[in-house]
Amino acid sequence: MSSTAVSQLIILGAVVSGCRATAPHSSAEGHGAGHGAGHHAQGHGPDHFSDPSQYVAAWNAPDRDVYQKPDEIVAALGLTPGQTVVDLGAGTGYLLPPLVKAVGPEGVVIAADIEQAMLTFLGDAAKKEGWATVRLHLSAMDDLGLPPASVDSVVTLNVWHHIEGRPAYAAKVLQTIKPGGVFVIVDFLKEETEGFGPPMSMRLSADEVVAELVAGGFEAEIVPETMPRHYVVRGRRPL
Ligand SMILES: C[S@@+](CC[C@H](N)C(=O)[O-])C[C@H]1O[C@@H](n2cnc3c(N)ncnc32)[C@H](O)[C@@H]1O
Structure with a gap:
């Protein structure tokens, strides 16, 4: 599978999981389903959910x-x-x-x-x-x-x-x-x-x-x- 396809899958997984998925930089960092690439897991700043359109389909499903x-x-x-x-x-x-x-x-x-x-x-x-x-x-x-x-x-x-x-x-x-x-x-x-x-x-x-x-x-x-x-x-x- 290409690295692009892997990234897309990880980003999709993060959205479906009902948690963090925003920044593309976060997704491919090996936290499973793209979660936790913010402060808790990486020590580099808080998690941000700044674009509702990325989440609404999954969160309000x-x-x-x-x-x-x-x-x-x-x-x-x-x-x-x-x-x-x-x-x-x-x-x-x-x-x-x-x-x-x-x-x-x-x-x-x-x-x-x-x-x-x-x-x-x-x-x-x-x-x-x-x-x-x-x-x-x-x-x-x-x-x-x-x-x-x-x-x-x-x-x-x-x-x-x-x-x-x-x-x-x-x-x-x-x-x-x-x-x-x-x-x-x-x-x-x-x-x-x-x-x-x-x-x-x-x-x-x-x-x-x-x-x-x-x-x-x-x-x-x-x-x-x-x-x-x-x-x-x-x-x-x-x-
Ligand atoms: C995973 S979403 C959950 C959204 C909603 N509660 C749900 O279950 O569909 C986390 C939400 O909490 C917000 N959030 C994160 N840290 C927060 C804090 N310290 N105080 C208030 N909201 C926060 C985020 O901006 C985001 O909208």
Whole structure:
């Protein structure tokens, strides 16, 4: 197989895996499915997802629900109508429809991302889909950057392994959530997951995530689910 064909295959694999694939320089660096060529695996700067058009087909694929089980993610949040929920690292908005539905017309869904291009994409999608309750928020790499005790819950899907200084980040999320509110983290299992997901060096076990949330001040637990490639960890801000 030619080297061009190999590169194309690796880039395609990275997009399908639901994680990093942007920079062509990243793909051929031997991390399997093009994952993890950013700071975690290479030590040369953060991962960037600056072009939504590269990811939307894979991240918003209708058959993603088969393994991602968005209903189980929403159930773990325990949302009620009128609440405010943050989708941290919203990307191309895969989780927004079930979140919008769960909080209803009186609620608010804050789509947060470090990439302005993702937020611009989501703004257009919100207009097209009629998501009147979605607000866009540009967050910093090391800080969600919302006011203290301003939201009922935060969810993050396939993002936590990209964040550096996670216990410190968790402590900031804790302050953002109202007492009694929850932070739900969904991420890839730390084991081979059928070619999907980041390289093993970037993965975190559910127990490691629980420990990071506890270090950040949460009460944390692993939530039962039926996802073949992911776990769900829930932190609760003590009352
Ligand atoms: C693999 S994508 C996941 C997108 C979406 N959650 C999904 O599952 O389809 C990671 C997203 O998180 C964003 N991201 C990465 N690090 C972040 C951080 N520290 N804070 C907020 N968003 C971040 C990226 O820009 C990207 O849109």
